[in-house]
Amino acid sequence: MKILTVVGARPQFIKCAPVSRELRKEHEEILVHTGQHYDREMSDLFFEELKIPRPDHNLGIGSGTHGRQTGAMLAGIEEVILAEEPDLLLVYGDTNSTLAGALAAAKLHVPVAHVEAGLRSFDRRMPEEINRVLTDHISDLLLCPTETAVENLRREGITAGVHLTGDVMVDALLEHAEVARASPVLADLGLDHYRLATVHRAENTDDPARLAAIMRALGDLGDVVLPCHPRTEKMLKNAGLYEEAKRRIRLIPPVGYLEMLALEAGAKQILTDSGGVQKEAYVLGVPCITMRETTEWVETVEDGWNVLVGSDYDAIVGAARTFAPERERSDVFGKGEAARAIAAVIGQMGE
Structure with a gap:
């Protein structure tokens, strides 16, 4: 064919x-x-x-x-x-x-x-x-x-x-997991005990109030690394939030697939609005906090490894400080x- x-x-x-x-x-x-x-x-x-x-x-x-x-x-x-x-x-x-x-x-x-x-x-x-x-x-x-x-x-x-x-993302992850774990990205960035965050969905980046609440929450957690999507950086600057975010959050340039897998696998927790990152967190066994009201990957929530918090400051910070999975993951994917x-x-x- x-x-x-x-x-x-x-x-x-x-x-x-x-x-x-x-x-x-x-x-x-x-x-x-x-x-x-x-x-x-x-x-x-x-x-x-x-x-x-x-x-x-x-x-x-x-x-x-x-x-x-x-x-x-x-x-x-x-x-x-x-x-x-x-x-x-x-x-x-x-x-x-x-x-x-x-x-x-x-x-x-x-x-x-x-x-x-x-x-x-x-x-x-x-x-x-x-x-x-x-x-x-x-x-x-x-x-x-x-x-x-x-x-x-x-x-x-x-x-x-x-x-x-x-x-198929499980195929890709399993194929590259060993190479990703050997990546020097954690050592290069001096990372040890950290949370990983990603923010790029239009529902969050295009709403200055939502974006400000998310950035304030991430900043108050104090140990967050955020690979910054070009669009997110642009919207932070447009909203006058970039300099404050840069001061309180470890903003780094976007990373490749292998480096991202290494950052996910090494994190104690992931905060994201990405669909793919929710699923990768689940497969890697990293607790995930999703900064959206809904998710297409409902299995990650039903299995207790993902929690939905939207853009609410108190919900984000509260989940980051208390959320912990209580049961084993399955091979649902x-x-x-x-x-x-x-x-x-x-x-x-x-x-």
């Missing part, structure tokens, strides 16, 4: 790496990078560390409003589909790149496969939730990471083409064999 894979943001690069390796054993893969993440630390470094083949097409879309960005991606991906004439288009996750790829293919009657299908936060205020729902409803293969995801689709009337494959399962399902489609 000729498979057109669309990626654009760093979580998708991580998911793509193990799947691409499996697909290329039997099929031709054409890789399209929309350019949604374009800084070296947010894009090129991930391709190098994860040994992902260089993109066959880089659309260079960059940042912008949701409508402008998605529209530009839709037009660019449509041109690539017409030129390449693929048998299948593969998308990952819940970004604007995901939705644009799925829409372009569906309108040109090219089958769509969606990795991480069925995730739901049930919060339509999140653009990612809109992207997930729309992509699932126009996909032909729905490749689900968990039983919960399969059930979510069933409740929406989607049963055809649904497959439980496990989570699979055992690191998702990429092979996904490749097998796609291969059956081509038979």
Whole structure:
């Protein structure tokens, strides 16, 4: 089969790496990078560390409003589909790149496969939730990471083409965990007993009051390291919060995948608004405090390794000081064999 894979943001690069390796054993893969993440630390470094083949097409879309960005991606991906004439288009996750790829293919009657299908936060205020729902409803293969995801689709009337494959981020984490732990990043930064934080969701960064409450809480904890997303740094400066945050929180530049895994594995606790980091924290066995009101990774909360606190100062600080998991983790996200399962399902489609 000729498979057109669309990626654009760093979580998708991580998911793509193990799947691409499996697909290329039997099929031709054409890789399209929309350019949604374009800084070296947010894009090129991930391709190098994860040994992902260089993109066959880089659309260079960059940042912008949701409508402008998605529209530009839709037009660019449509041109690539017409030129390449693929048998299948593969998308990952819940970004604007995901939705644009799925829409372009569906309108040109090219089958769509969606990795991480069925995730739901049930919060339509999140653009990612809109992207997930729309992509699932126009996909032909729905490749689900968990039983919960399969059930979510069933409740929406989607049963055809649904497959439980496990989570490809577990594949990537298990493959790279040993190398990541050998990273010198902790020694280079002089880190020992610390909390790791990430903040990048629009619901937090675009609201000055929420952003101020989060930064005040992180600052008052006193031992927080925060790899600062370029967009977060921009919004901190726009809100007049950057200098104070820099004084009270250990702000560092964005890091690559291996360094991030090392920082996560070495932390005593993780505070985040990222979906992927919640899941990595769970797999690594690090308690997680999620600075959102909802999560698509409900299993991490149900198993008692993740707690939702929103942007409330007291809730963040209180959880950081008292939250401790009380039971063992499960293998709810699979055992690191998702990429092979996904490749097998796609291969059956081509038979």
